[in-house]
Amino acid sequence: MNKPILTPLEVLQLFPPHDLTLGYFLDVRVEVDPDKAMLIFAERTWSRAEVLAESRRLAARLQGEGVKKGDRVIVAGRNSAWHVFALIACGLTGAIFVPVNPQLTVGELGYILGNARPALVLCADELQEICAQAMQESCQTAPLLTLNDALVEAVDTPLAAVAIAATDPLLMIYTSGTTGFPKGVLHSHQSFILAGEAFIGRMHLQPDERMLLILPMFHINALFYSVSGAFAAGATLIVEERFSASRFWNVAVRHRATQVNMIEAVVSILLTRPEEEYRPEHTIRKAYGIRQAMVERVQKKFGITHAIGGYGMTEIPGVISTPFGMVAPVGSMGQLCAHPDPARDWAECRVVDDDGADLPDGEIGELWVKTPVRMLEYFGDPEQTAASFSDGWFRTGDLVRRDQEGNFFFSARKKDIIRVRGENVSGAEVDRVLLQHPDVEIAAAIGVPGAMGDEDIFAAVKLRDGAEVTPDDLKDWCGKHLAAIKVPSYVALMNELPLTPTHKVQKVKLKEQVLNSDYRKAG
Missing domain, CATH: 2.30.38.10 (Luciferase; Domain 3)
Structure with a gap:
């Protein structure tokens, strides 16, 4: 017999009231059903009680390393169960969870370390060397620990109680800004929890939902929608280390996933994959992050009944979305x-x-x-x-x-942000790196339509007199100083760029010129 479909409010009412702090929020869910599967990663399953117990042990380890309320804890690595435990551990200790992109260069990571001034850095095994270099360059002396079971194996001290309010900071996400440097966007306990509760309404999540997480856990989509949404609904969260197009449908079938969050680039890739990879017996019926232009194709090709789009920013997650069950x-x-x-x-x-x-x-x-x-x-x-x-x-x-x-x-963006494969890239940051090249006089990065949706980066460059560098040389330069996603797809060497009276590049005018040209022939 099929279970009745609960309204979003009825789902929330399955659990006792809470005070909008993460620890209490999870306590009441454990209280309702401690043995319910809460987290799956790498073929291992943790119940609600086990997730909270592991997180408490990690929280005690953080305190043992000297982490105090308000301190920042950097977490660097691909998605893992440890991201979930570290988030909760920070919530229990009053510390601030700061997940970072594992593909950052030493210079990029060093800037974040210098800005965040962490009390502790947790990183994956393969990132030990780059993290150590970044810490040295940014003059940070915090302990550097590896994300594995050894973090908590020897912990036998109890977790010291910490007074925490709903408005206290819980997590910080670094996002590209128009200044050319990443900004740390700080969110409170209540902001994170309310976003998850609202996601129940947006997707009509049920407590028996099995939510597949494939997006990186240093972005709002994964954290504020998938993770917090699963916590709020009492659902099971299935964490994948990263998105793999060739494995996606097999993973969905093996874990009996019912819901997934995507970005346009992921949808575009899946739509063009070989037909034999698709598994029609999959049980995904809800997907979030589907742009309106792709909804019909996703529904017809993949049998996903509810393909929902939405709008939000790192600063203000979950503001606008397609009403559930309606055609926008x-x-x-x-x-x-x-x-x-x-x-x-x-x-x-x-x-x-x-x-x-x-x-x-x-x-x-x-x-x-x-x-x-x-x-x-x-x-x-x-x-x-x-x-x-x-x-x-x-x-x-x-x-x-x-x-x-x-x-x-x-309609358009007023800010100098380029949307590349679901990530915000600061045009000013790319400009700054190009201008550091000794042969570059003027540089301006803009977004142009990308083959997989979103945008590609187009860099217009004026060289200094006598310079002989090529577009490929400049791409290589960017690759040494920026994450791969920030490296321009196109570099055009130009004699003149449109400038303002104060000698700043008029990017709106430049973009008009570029889009009216055969820009894809650029280097």
Whole structure:
């Protein structure tokens, strides 16, 4: 006999009330059913009680290493069960979980280390050397420990109690910024938990859901939607080390997955894979992160009934999405999301002009958002934090329009961000690295349409007089100083770039020129 389908509010009501701190939030779920499978990684399964017990042991180890409330704990490595344990351990000790991209270069990681000033660094075996180099270059002296069972094998000291409030910081995600340097986006316990509860409403998650996590756990999608959503619903979280197109359907079938989060690049890859890899007996019926233009293909080819798109930022996760079970208008980002509990105040959106005045439906303006799921600050950057808000409204830098039915439509970005395979890349960061080359006089990186959706990076470069470097030389230079995803796909050597009177590149004008040319012939 099939179990009844619960409403999102009924799912939340399966568990006792909590105080919006991660430890208490998980305690009440363990209390309801301690033996329920909570986490699967590398063919190993942990129950709710086992996950909490392992996390408590790691928390005690953190305290034994001197980690205190408010300290940052860097976690570097591909997805693992340890990411989950470390997140919870930080929540129990009052520390701040800081996951980082394992593909960062020494220089990139060194910048983050210098900015975060961690009390402890946890990293995968294969990253020991690069982490040690980055710590030396950034003058950090925190303990460097390896992510494996040895972390907790010898722990026999009890976890010391720490007073924690819902508004205390829990995690920090580094995101590319228009300044050219990553910014640490700091979120509280309640922000993380409320995002997960809201995801129940967005996807109508059930407690018997088996949620497959394939996206990297240093991004909001994996953490605020998959991880927090699974915690909130009492579902089982299946963590894959990374996305593998050739293994995806076999993994989905083996673990009987029912829900997955994707990005456009993942969808594009799966749609073009050999037919023999697809397993029609899979049980995935819900997928989040599917752009509206791809919904019909995903539903027809993969049999995924509910393919949901949405909009959010690292600073404000989970603001807009396609209403569950509804068909969004062509090109729509969706409508304003809501929390399953109607008694909770939730997100509001405004579309405003350059002066911050509200615009009528149908007109294009900047999207401003006010939501309880919002960052506390850009870590160590009060000026940038203040500049990002106006009377409590977060200024997204995205230009949108809203129709009379409440559907939002994306128009363009005001900020200098390039969306590459689901990741935000700062154009200013690529500019800065190119300008460090001794033969480059002017450089500007912009986004151009990519073959797999999202964008590719196009770098326009003016060389100094007499320079003889090639586009490939400049790509190699970028590859030595930037993660692979930030290396330009195209480099064009130009005699002149459009400049402002203050000698800054007019990227809007440059982009118009590039898109009107046969830019794919560039090096």
